[in-house]
Amino acid sequence: xxxxxxxxxxxxYLGAAKQALSMNAAAFQYFPKxxxxxxxxxxxxxxxxxxxxxxxxNKLESVAHTPYPTSLTPxxxxxxxxVIQSLLxxxxxxxxxxxxxxxxxxxxxxxxxxxxxGYQLMIEILNEVLVEWQGDCKILLENSADKPGSMGTTLEExxxxxxxxxxPEKIGFCFDTCHAFASGLWNGDNWQDVMKKGEQLGYxxxxxxxxxxxxxxxxxxxxxxxxxxxxxxxxxETQFDQLIQNPQVNEIPFILETPKxxxxxxxxxxxxxDRWGSSYD
Ligand SMILES: [Zn+2]
Numbered sequence: 001x002x003x004x005x006x007x008x009x010x011x012x013y014l015g016a017a018k019q020a021l022s023m024n025a026a027a028f029q030y031f032p033k034x035x036x037x038x039x040x041x042x043x044x045x046x047x048x049x050x051x052x053x054x055x056x057x058n059k060l061e062s063v064a065h066t067p068y069p070t071s072l073t074p075x076x077x078x079x080x081x082x083v084i085q086s087l088l089x090x091x092x093x094x095x096x097x098x099x100x101x102x103x104x105x106x107x108x109x110x111x112x113x114x115x116x117x118g119y120q121l122m123i124e125i126l127n128e129v130l131v132e133w134q135g136d137c138k139i140l141l142e143n144s145a146d147k148p149g150s151m152g153t154t155l156e157e158x159x160x161x162x163x164x165x166x167x168p169e170k171i172g173f174c175f176d177t178c179h180a181f182a183s184g185l186w187n188g189d190n191w192q193d194v195m196k197k198g199e200q201l202g203y204x205x206x207x208x209x210x211x212x213x214x215x216x217x218x219x220x221x222x223x224x225x226x227x228x229x230x231x232x233x234x235x236x237e238t239q240f241d242q243l244i245q246n247p248q249v250n251e252i253p254f255i256l257e258t259p260k261x262x263x264x265x266x267x268x269x270x271x272x273x274d275r276w277g278s279s280y281d
Contacts, residue, residue, distance in 0.1 A: 001244070002026035002061060003212075003272045005256035005265035012044065013051035013097045017060055023266040026278065027061040027253030029209075032093035032102070035067045038079075038086040043093050052098030061253050063140065063174070063209050064094035064102040072122040073107030080125065087129045087139070094137045100208050100253075101138035103174045106152025106161075108144075118151050123164050130167045138172045140208055145179035147222030153183035155194070159201045173203060176211035176257075177243070178227075181235055184220040188235060191242040204248050212254040212272075228258045230271055237275070244276050 004027035007016045013030070020028035033041035055062055066087065074080050090102045107122040109115065126139065141161065144152030151157065162171045180186040186194050198204040214233030216225035227233030229240065243249065254272070256265055263271070 001250060001272070001276050001278060002253045003256075003269050003276075003278065004028045004061075004253055005258075005269060006030065006065070007265075012047045013093075014047050014054055017051045017054045017058075017062065020060055020062075021054075021058050023269055024273070024278075025269050026059070027063075027209075027255060029063045029065050029103070029253075029255045029257070030097075031067065032064045032090045032097075033067065035065075036069070038067060038069050038082045040085060040089045041093065043096070045096060048093060048096035052096065055098050062097060062099040063253065063255065064090055064097070064099050064137075066090050066102050066104050070104055071107065072104060072125050073110050073118045074121075074125075075110065084125060084128050087125075088132060091129070091133050091135060091137055091139070095135035099137055101140040101172055103140045103142050103209070103211075105142050106144045106158070108146075109151050119157075119161060119164075122161060126161070126171070127166045130165065130170045133170060138170050138208065140172045140174040142174040142176055142211065143179050143183070143185060145176070145182040145222065145224035148184040148220055150183065150222065153179075153185055155185070155198055155201055155203045159203050159206075162206065172206045172208035174209045174211060175207055176213065177235065177240075178211070178213035178215045178233075178257075179224060181215045181219050182217065182221060182223055186243075187219045188239045191239070195246055195248075199248075207249070207252060209252055210249060210254045211257050213257050226258050228263055228268060229256070230268075230275075232258075232262070 004025035214227035217223035
């Protein structure tokens with residue numbers, strides 16, 4: 001199992017990779033730039049290159065997470081170009097750091113009269129970004145945490161948006177366990193159905209990363225509040241077992257985005273490794 005967590009780039013990209021290794025992680029996630037802004041970053045290419053080399057040397061995998069204001073369904077036209085430029089900037093940084101991809105949240109509904117408008121806008125924006133993007137790293141679409149029935153809460157939507165884009169091969173998926181639980185996609189008792197459907201739809205094949213989080217609220221409430229994996233949220237160890245026991249997920253990174261007040265990420269990674277193993281060796 002490739003367990004890791006979100007880490008800070010306070011000490012640069014190489015610094016982030018070193019921190020992950022010092023935590024005995026096999027993977028990590030980072031913000032390529034300021035998480036609260038879409039402002040482009042003229043990043044340090046040498047630092048990114050050193051990060052990539054360090055990760056290859058130490059068999060560390062990484063993913064970037066786009067800044068919070070990155071919306072694939074921006075309400076104002078003025079924001080649209082900012083989002084596109086920011087996404088290209090994130091992809092460039094992530095690629096230079098040797099990352100698998102840049103995680104982006106699924107879009108939100110933009111019209112009450114036209115339920116398709118949000119999907120159309122999302123696809124337009126993804127097309128504009130990906131037609132221009134020539135690197136290896138992918139956009140990783142993440143499932144939403146909203147109430148059942150909201151945009152981005154089903155595997156069908158994720159797969160369909162990918163299919164309808166001009167360059168689907170540049171899109172992969174990020175499955176957030178807390179979001180899936182909050183939205184009712186995974187209610188804790190239907191993992192086998194989720195997996196079966198994911199395989200039939202071709203979702204599992206494109207799954208690149210898991211955001212491994214427990215949930216502070218019960219399933220179906222649409223509340224995105226992450227909790228620690230053990231003895232904290234509503235998802236039980238046995239329910240997580242069902243997810244982890246699928247050989248299809250053993251090769252992909254599991255990234256903690258859990259609170260650090262009760263237990264540090266380093267300790268929590270250790271707990272995961274003690275419970276589910278760190279590797280096949
Ligand atoms: Zn997430």
